[in-house]
Amino acid sequence: MAKTLEEINQKIKSGKVVVVTAEEMVDIVAEKGAKRAAREIDVVTTGTFGAMCSSGLMMNLGHSRPRIKLGGGQVRLNRVPAYAGLAAADIYLGATALPDEDPRNALFPGEFSYGGGHVIQDLVSGKRVLLEASAYGTNCYPRQDLSTWITLKEINEAYLFNPRNGYQNYNVAVNRSPSTLYTYMGTLQPKIGCANYSSAGQLSPLLNDPHYRTIGIGTRVFLGGGIGYVVWQGTQHSPAAKRSKHGVPLFGAGTLAVIGDLKQMFPKWLRGASFRGYGTTLMLGFGIPIPMLNEDIAATTGLSDKDLKAPVVDYSEAYPQRRPDFIRHVTYAQLKSGHITVEGKKVPTTPLSSYSLAREVAETLKQWIKKKKFQLTSPTAPIPGADSGMAMGPMPYHPPVEKRRARRKPRKTARKRS
Amino acid sequence: MKVAHKVVLHFPPAVVEQPVIYILSRDYNLAFNILKATISQQEEGIIVLELSGEDKDFKRASKYLKKQGIRLQPLLQDIRKNEDKCVHCGLCIAVCPTDALLAERPSMKVNFNADHCVVCGECVPTCPVRAMELHF
Numbered sequence: 001m002a003k004t005l006e007e008i009n010q011k012i013k014s015g016k017v018v019v020v021t022a023e024e025m026v027d028i029v030a031e032k033g034a035k036r037a038a039r040e041i042d043v044v045t046t047g048t049f050g051a052m053c054s055s056g057l058m059m060n061l062g063h064s065r066p067r068i069k070l071g072g073g074q075v076r077l078n079r080v081p082a083y084a085g086l087a088a089a090d091i092y093l094g095a096t097a098l099p100d101e102d103p104r105n106a107l108f109p110g111e112f113s114y115g116g117g118h119v120i121q122d123l124v125s126g127k128r129v130l131l132e133a134s135a136y137g138t139n140c141y142p143r144q145d146l147s148t149w150i151t152l153k154e155i156n157e158a159y160l161f162n163p164r165n166g167y168q169n170y171n172v173a174v175n176r177s178p179s180t181l182y183t184y185m186g187t188l189q190p191k192i193g194c195a196n197y198s199s200a201g202q203l204s205p206l207l208n209d210p211h212y213r214t215i216g217i218g219t220r221v222f223l224g225g226g227i228g229y230v231v232w233q234g235t236q237h238s239p240a241a242k243r244s245k246h247g248v249p250l251f252g253a254g255t256l257a258v259i260g261d262l263k264q265m266f267p268k269w270l271r272g273a274s275f276r277g278y279g280t281t282l283m284l285g286f287g288i289p290i291p292m293l294n295e296d297i298a299a300t301t302g303l304s305d306k307d308l309k310a311p312v313v314d315y316s317e318a319y320p321q322r323r324p325d326f327i328r329h330v331t332y333a334q335l336k337s338g339h340i341t342v343e344g345k346k347v348p349t350t351p352l353s354s355y356s357l358a359r360e361v362a363e364t365l366k367q368w369i370k371k372k373k374f375q376l377t378s379p380t381a382p383i384p385g386a387d388s389g390m391a392m393g394p395m396p397y398h399p400p401v402e403k404r405r406a407r408r409k410p411r412k413t414a415r416k417r418s
Numbered sequence: 419m420k421v422a423h424k425v426v427l428h429f430p431p432a433v434v435e436q437p438v439i440y441i442l443s444r445d446y447n448l449a450f451n452i453l454k455a456t457i458s459q460q461e462e463g464i465i466v467l468e469l470s471g472e473d474k475d476f477k478r479a480s481k482y483l484k485k486q487g488i489r490l491q492p493l494l495q496d497i498r499k500n501e502d503k504c505v506h507c508g509l510c511i512a513v514c515p516t517d518a519l520l521a522e523r524p525s526m527k528v529n530f531n532a533d534h535c536v537v538c539g540e541c542v543p544t545c546p547v548r549a550m551e552l553h554f
Contacts, residue, residue, distance in 0.1 A: 049505065051546065111543055186509045187544050194512040271505055273546035283505060283546065338521070350512035354505045355526035 002294045005378045008042045012372055019043045019289075019369045021362035022208050022301055029302025038298035043369055043376065046205040047222070047287035047361025050198055050353025051273055053184070054164035054235060055282045056094040057120050057262060060156040061131065063089055068143035073135030077119045077150075084133075088141055092161070093119060095272075095282035105277060109182040115280025118272030120160075123152045124224070125267040158262040160224060164234035166286055168206030168254035169241075169310060172197040172330060172349075174342055177316035182277020186352050188315055192342050195312060196350045200358040201305045201332030205288040206256070208301045210248045211386065212239070214290050216379025221258060222287035222365045225269035227374070228260025230288075233383035238392040246300065247386075250309055250329060254383070258286070269361075283354075287361040289369060291376050305332035312342055322394065422470035424453070424493035426537065429463035433486055439465070446479040447471050453536040466493060466537045496537045496553055499530040503549035510541040510550060 011017040018041050020028060025044045029037045059082075061070070067088065075084045075091050079099035082091040097116035104110050122129055128149040137144045152158055173185035173196045181188040185196045201207065209215045219230040234255025241253035269285035292298050311326040318325050330340045335349045368374035384390045429438070434457060442448045448471040455465045469476060483490050506528045510519045518534035519541060521527070530550075541550040 050507070109543075113548075187513050187540075189512060196509075196512060271547050274543075274548065275546055276543045281546075283507070336523075336526070338523070348512070351508040351521065351526070354507045356506045359526075 026304040034299035044301040045362040045365040048200040049357035055162040069141035109277025117282035121272040171313040218380035223260035225266035226264035232257040240391040428489040431461040513540040
């Protein structure tokens with residue numbers, strides 16, 4: 001018999017709720033079957049902890065005396081530039097932003113020791129951060145320069161607004177070339193010397209609800225150790241990606257845009273990160289509870305690493321040249337065993353998201369629900385599903401007319417010669 | 419008593435051109451296995467090596483090295499994993515040439531086995547949260 005979300009929330013209130021993690025659910029479904037599991041289990045918690053570059057912090061800093069119009073001016077936090085194209089005191093700091101002084105990849109591979117993700121970590125750790133701003137000055141906002149220390153506690157608002165988190169499945173990166181590559185998938189050893197993967201597999205939020213039946217706009221989530229919400233599908237949301245017989249995407253597919261108040265988050269779950277030769281980012285703990293409304297939902301949360309597959313992609317050619325080809329599919333069980341076989345070669349695998357912290361996210365969420373600290377929500381609107389046909393497209397390429405003409409010229413000369 | 423020690427030798431510029439390792443082998447009967455050797459722009463030399471032989475010979479050799487102005491450090495002090503910073507992602511595993519960094523299963527926590535470390539230093543800039551620290 002199907003359950004309603006209200007019934008599950010009632011069980012949470014009365015302390016009778018049965019919650020398990022997605023990892024524990026694998027054995028339960030295998031042993032009891034999806035039908036019985038759906039009856040006995042009320043909530044399955046998921047979790048992931050990894051680098052999520054499309055993350056950032058929206059802030060309102062309050063108004064200085066005399067007032068300064070940060071909007072249209074320039075703002076730096078610990079030398080890292082923040083976006084100031086908003087109202088006078090609102091700024092947005094992205095995880096990948098870098099100080100102008102950072103040498104980047106001038107001496108390759110660059111270190112990228114400090115960027116936006118690190119500023120977010122410093123703020124959530126309670127550290128003071130140096131705000132430097134310059135503006136053009138107006139009648140109502142006369143001040144043109146500002147330099148002051150700020151802390152998370154003192155500023156009006158600070159909430160994470162992450163346009164893309166929790167990728168539903170992701171590539172396994174290998175490097176066919178003869179030289180080492182430094183990528184957002186980590187350092188890739190030459191001649192397919194390693195295979196780096198990033199999804200938490202059976203614990204990953206969207207792999208447990210592949211058809212977005214329970215996750216949608218308004219879903220309450222674990223974000224950075226606090227409570228957050230899904231606010232939209234994430235950027236590059238591609239639910240129409242090819243799916244397995246279980247209905248689970250075989251490539252990167254769904255994504256989520258999420259929001260959450262930084263003031264109630266913890267530094268353990270938000271880490272500024274430096275990817276050698278690539279840049280800075282934010283490593284983030286993120287998890288979603290899934291209500292066991294029916295047998296179908298229980299069945300997908302019961303899928304194990306053996307049922308979930310990821311594509312192996314060459315990051316020396318196919319990825320940078322945006323070619324769609326991939327080498328093969330491997331299961332997350334194979335990836336987590338420590339070795340996979342690629343083109344006849346036994347290759348060591350490296351995770352780049354933390355499975356042990358993903359497990360801790362799911363466990364924390366489980367405890368919150370058990371202790372009546374967390375109620376589940378029903379989406380106010382769904383996010384586009386597989387039948388929407390929505391898929392990520394390439395960048396439109398329409399170079400300006402002058403450039404097109406310039407490119408044609410040599411061709412004409414070549415024709416004359418022949 | 420036979421001993422085997424992994425050590426780091428720091429050579430001041432004046433000593434860089436002397437055949438110190440050869441002397442350790444000839445006069446102190448120590449077997450050596452060089453794991454890493456570099457000379458910095460300031461011409462200070464650093465050699466990471468394993469020395470094995472009789473304990474009394476090793477102690478005599480230590481005195482000889484000190485006399486030459488060569489600083490000797492046990493290797494264990496050189497690369498450390500800061501457990502407060504480590505998030506157990508595993509990025510370091512891909513660059514570790516000697517399997518000193520491995521994911522334990524089923525916990526999937528990254529374990530650093532200093533005995534296998536040759537102080538190549540690759541893990542230091544690779545770790546995204548800078549949990550691998552080089553101490554000289």
